[in-house]
Amino acid sequence: MKPLASALAVLLVTLVRCAPPRCEPGDQAQAQCMNNYLNYCSGVSYSKIMFPNLIGQISRAETEMSAEYVLISVLDNLLNGECNTDLRLMGCSILAPRCENNKIVKPCRYACEALKRDCQHSFELIQMAWPYFMDCDRFFVGEEEGCYDPVGKYQDSSLTDESEVLFSTLQFKYHSYAEMTKLLKRTVSVCSSITTMYTIGRSFDGKDLYVIEFSSNPGEHELLEPEFKYVANMHGNEALGRELLLYLAQYLCSEYLSGNQRIQALINNTRIHLLPSMNPDGYEIASEEGPGYNGWGTGRLNVQSIDLNRNFPDLTTIFYQERRKRGGRVDHIPIPRSYWNGKVAPETRGVIKWIKKIPFVLSASLHGGDLVTSYPFDLSRVPEENKLFSPTPDDQIFKMLAKTYADAHPIMSDKTDERCGGNFAEKGGIINGAQWYSFAGGMQDFNYLHTNCFETTLELGCEKYPPEDDLYPAWQQNKEALLTYMEMVHRGIKGIVKDDKGRGIKGAQIKVRGIRHNILSVANGEYWRLLPPGTHFVSAYARGHTRVLKRIYLPIKMEGSGRVDFVLRRIEPDIYFESVNEGSDELDLIEHLERTEPGYEDEENEYSSSRGGKPWWWSFFANLGPNSPDWLLRNN
Numbered sequence: 001m002k003p004l005a006s007a008l009a010v011l012l013v014t015l016v017r018c019a020p021p022r023c024e025p026g027d028q029a030q031a032q033c034m035n036n037y038l039n040y041c042s043g044v045s046y047s048k049i050m051f052p053n054l055i056g057q058i059s060r061a062e063t064e065m066s067a068e069y070v071l072i073s074v075l076d077n078l079l080n081g082e083c084n085t086d087l088r089l090m091g092c093s094i095l096a097p098r099c100e101n102n103k104i105v106k107p108c109r110y111a112c113e114a115l116k117r118d119c120q121h122s123f124e125l126i127q128m129a130w131p132y133f134m135d136c137d138r139f140f141v142g143e144e145e146g147c148y149d150p151v152g153k154y155q156d157s158s159l160t161d162e163s164e165v166l167f168s169t170l171q172f173k174y175h176s177y178a179e180m181t182k183l184l185k186r187t188v189s190v191c192s193s194i195t196t197m198y199t200i201g202r203s204f205d206g207k208d209l210y211v212i213e214f215s216s217n218p219g220e221h222e223l224l225e226p227e228f229k230y231v232a233n234m235h236g237n238e239a240l241g242r243e244l245l246l247y248l249a250q251y252l253c254s255e256y257l258s259g260n261q262r263i264q265a266l267i268n269n270t271r272i273h274l275l276p277s278m279n280p281d282g283y284e285i286a287s288e289e290g291p292g293y294n295g296w297g298t299g300r301l302n303v304q305s306i307d308l309n310r311n312f313p314d315l316t317t318i319f320y321q322e323r324r325k326r327g328g329r330v331d332h333i334p335i336p337r338s339y340w341n342g343k344v345a346p347e348t349r350g351v352i353k354w355i356k357k358i359p360f361v362l363s364a365s366l367h368g369g370d371l372v373t374s375y376p377f378d379l380s381r382v383p384e385e386n387k388l389f390s391p392t393p394d395d396q397i398f399k400m401l402a403k404t405y406a407d408a409h410p411i412m413s414d415k416t417d418e419r420c421g422g423n424f425a426e427k428g429g430i431i432n433g434a435q436w437y438s439f440a441g442g443m444q445d446f447n448y449l450h451t452n453c454f455e456t457t458l459e460l461g462c463e464k465y466p467p468e469d470d471l472y473p474a475w476q477q478n479k480e481a482l483l484t485y486m487e488m489v490h491r492g493i494k495g496i497v498k499d500d501k502g503r504g505i506k507g508a509q510i511k512v513r514g515i516r517h518n519i520l521s522v523a524n525g526e527y528w529r530l531l532p533p534g535t536h537f538v539s540a541y542a543r544g545h546t547r548v549l550k551r552i553y554l555p556i557k558m559e560g561s562g563r564v565d566f567v568l569r570r571i572e573p574d575i576y577f578e579s580v581n582e583g584s585d586e587l588d589l590i591e592h593l594e595r596t597e598p599g600y601e602d603e604e605n606e607y608s609s610s611r612g613g614k615p616w617w618w619s620f621f622a623n624l625g626p627n628s629p630d631w632l633l634r635n636n
Contacts, residue, residue, distance in 0.1 A: 005184050034101035040073045041092035043085070045152065050099035054106070055133050063095055067621055067629035068133050074620045077124060082120035085136075090115055091518050093150035094133045102127065103292075108147035109556075112136035115151060117189040127615050134633045138506035144319055165540060170247050172471040174239060174291060177280050178205055184245055184276075191253040194218060194267055195366055200275070201350025203236070203305045207280040209350050212249050214256075214272040220374040221271065224496070226489045226528050227358050229273040229453075230482070231351070232366040234308050236282020236299035237466045239291070240474055241366025243457070246474050262483075270489060273358070273366035278347055279308055292467040296369075301343050306392045308366075310441040311348040313339045315449040316379040317440065323516070330393070331517045333449050351443070359522040360453040362489040364532065365443055366406070367457055368464040370410050371421025371429070373402040374457045378433035378442040390434035392448060393517040397492075398531045402430035404488050408481035420462040435458065452519050454530055490532035495565040497521045497540050505568060507541045533558065 033048040038061060041049075052058045055068065063069050072091040091106040093172045113136050120130055133139060170484045175183060188195045196218035199208040211217070221227070228250070230243030252272070255263040266272075277283055279302050286299025301307055315333045320327030335352075375398040381390040392398060406429030417425045422432050431475050433444070447455040460478065463470070495510040504525025509518045512531065521527040521540075529538070532557040541547040545568035552564055614633075621628050 041096040041142035046098045048099040049096040053093045079122045106141045109140040111149040112140045121185045200354040205281045216268040226361040229363045233277040236279040306345045312446040314440040362527040363455040370459040372424040374433045375402045380434040380438035408484040493562045493564045494528045497525040497566045508542040552576035
């Protein structure tokens with residue numbers, strides 16, 4: 001049990017056992033209004049309550065001993081969000097019902113439904129079910145019965161289409177961390193059938209790194225559906241990308257609901273992950289100066305003074321060493337153990353775990369300071385040369401990806417040089433990272449060399465933190481580019497690698513002749529391989545199996561990715577082997593290092609089962625014995 005949870009539980013039970021009952025009515029017909037002595041319900045707008053309450057508890061003592069009352073008393077420790085007060089008031093309207101003229105006045109159903117829409121995701125984030133006593137249909141009534149709003153802010157009982165209310169007009173303003181979190185949760189509430197929200201870790205100051213996901217089956221990987229991600233605000237003072245992803249989330253939600261066929265096709269066939277702020281602590285520092293006045297460096301780093309885009313493992317140096325060797329390892333390069341001996345930011349560690357657990361195919365990182373799309377490598381192949389073209393083996397497809405974004409951006413693709421980003425006009429608004437300026441430890445190089453994911457960097461403007469008046473034009477300039485780039489995840493080929501008995505093979509190598517960079521199949525034998533148009537010779541191989549080679553042709557105007565499956569025959573005699581799975585060992589190492597840090601609290605344990613199958617928050621209710629709230633367990 002957590003120390004805080006233990007102390008609260010003991011305190012609550014002690015108070016409960018010492019409190020004498022205030023009333024013991026014989027039956028509801030004889031019940032009368034009485035003063036409200038429930039401490040955690042002291043914030044309600046009325047002073048008189050009645051027992052039995054709306055869930056049948058007949059006295060103050062019974063209520064204070066109940067799991068329902070313990071729940072509303074520990075909301076601050078559970079949810080850490082803006083919903084806590086509203087949820088407490090709503091819960092108290094049931095546990096300590098309003099009494100007038102010796103009759104209970106029930107709360108309004110529309111208020112309950114509105115609160116649930118706003119706040120249900122707070123419970124989902126900690127894997128807790130919505131409390132049964134806040135069942136809107138069971139305990140709340142319509143306005144025709146003379147109800148009231150316990151929260152005092154939900155006035156519209158018609159509950160019009162929330163997508164129209166929220167997203168018909170985007171608010172082009174900067175959002176604080178609390179505002180950003182609330183907006184993401186509202187988006188999930190409106191589009192609950194296609195969205196979910198989760199955290200990949202916490203910043204150094206303890207802020208959750210929230211991701212909103214869009215998919216026809218949110219929260220689940222679907223067979224052969226590619227995974228895509230956008231990451232913004234890696235540098236805290238580069239704020240435009242953060243806002244663009246918030247606008248993009250609202251746009252995807254509203255357009256899907258309104259029947260936009262393009263958006264529906266994108267979401268139904270892609271699992272999209274948006275991380276609006278990788279460095280929320282740095283953003284807070286930058287926002288103190290505000291837009292238009294921010295210096296080049298204020299808020300760029302996290303609060304440990306770490307540049308997150310220099311904090312990833314430098315695998316590019318290893319690549320340059322290995323490529324000279326016959327049979328040298330030039331893809332899926334393991335993270336050196338020595339890396340963990342250095343200063344690794346929690347934000348960096350969260351992203352590393354994230355991209356190791358989800359088989360991302362394509363990604364982009366949103367930055368600011370210029371107007372160009374850059375692509376790997378970021379580190380020069382010659383250490384002494386700071387501006388040297390340093391291509392990856394997949395240079396052709398990376399140029400194609402970068403050009404896709406630039407061509408869809410009306411200014412980035414402009415051929416005039418007297419503008420923001422004009423230095424890149426001759427190159428079509430794209431640049432090889434090392435040719436621009438060389439640095440090690442970047443995120444896009446790490447994605448490419450450690451995983452199957454291809455990532456580019458989007459520099460969105462010459463002002464890192466532009467004035468709010470520039471947000472609407474920036475959205476108009478980037479909207480089509482953001483959508484078109486996401487659609488590129490469906491280029492190339494995809495398929496399943498199986499053995500001759502129909503079993504998927506994990507860790508099979510997908511090799512393209514002439515490109516010294518292999519892709520590995522993931523669970524169920526799935527793979528995705530981004531490729532430019534043309535003829536390619538593609539082979540699949542796994543230890544203990546035969547190699548299979550296929551010739552494929554991808555037309556220039558081909559829509560979607562081509563399906564290319566492989567069946568590998570086991571070599572006789574039947575040799576037992578284990579597929580490549582070094583990622584699991586590295587994840588174990590990451591999590592071990594996290595647990596050994598002072599004050600570290602494992603996010604994995606927080607949002608997963610423990611203590612004999614019970615979630616972490618179960619400890620708050622441990623002293624209730626047989627009255628423990630099984631109704632809060634989501635599987636119930």
